[in-house]
Amino acid sequence: xxHGFTLIELxxxxxxxxxxxxxxLVNYRLGxxxxxxxxxxxxxxxxxxxxxxxxxxxxxxxxxxxxxGYGVYLRAGDSLYTLFADCDQNYQxxxxxxxxxxxxxxxxxxxxxxxxxxxxxxxxxxVLNVVFTPPTPLVTI
Numbered sequence: 001x002x003h004g005f006t007l008i009e010l011x012x013x014x015x016x017x018x019x020x021x022x023x024x025l026v027n028y029r030l031g032x033x034x035x036x037x038x039x040x041x042x043x044x045x046x047x048x049x050x051x052x053x054x055x056x057x058x059x060x061x062x063x064x065x066x067x068x069g070y071g072v073y074l075r076a077g078d079s080l081y082t083l084f085a086d087c088d089q090n091y092q093x094x095x096x097x098x099x100x101x102x103x104x105x106x107x108x109x110x111x112x113x114x115x116x117x118x119x120x121x122x123x124x125x126x127v128l129n130v131v132f133t134p135p136t137p138l139v140t141i
Contacts, residue, residue: 040113044081047111048072048130051083052139055132061085062104069138070108071131079118083108091140092129 068086
């Protein structure tokens with residue numbers, strides 16, 4: 001009597017191992033995408049707090065305190081958002097032109113959401129400005 005495995009038994013075990021490997025690989029990719037989205041959402045929340053703090057502490061922007069405070073500008077379809085100083089006190093990010101004294105743009109920083117992420121829609125339309133105005137924490141959306 002010989003001991004060992006038949007070819008059929010080896011093929012069945014190999015197939016089971018390959019199926020398990022494939023399932024683990026698929027779940028890993030889904031988890032990676034989920035983590036990337038959570039990381040970007042946390043970064044956006046952190047930047048909202050940063051702009052609120054800059055407004056409440058009267059942080060200077062190019063030597064002057066912005067009259068309108070600081071804000072976050074989001075646009076549907078973009079893979080980035082803009083942190084800005086509201087120099088002209090219109091509660092919006094001025095995309096074109098030079099609204100700040102001294103010939104500066106309102107842009108403080110442009111932040112990328114991450115690889116393969118974009119803002120798909122906003123409840124207020126295609127553009128959203130969230131502005132924090134001191135001295136009372138007035139939030140304009």
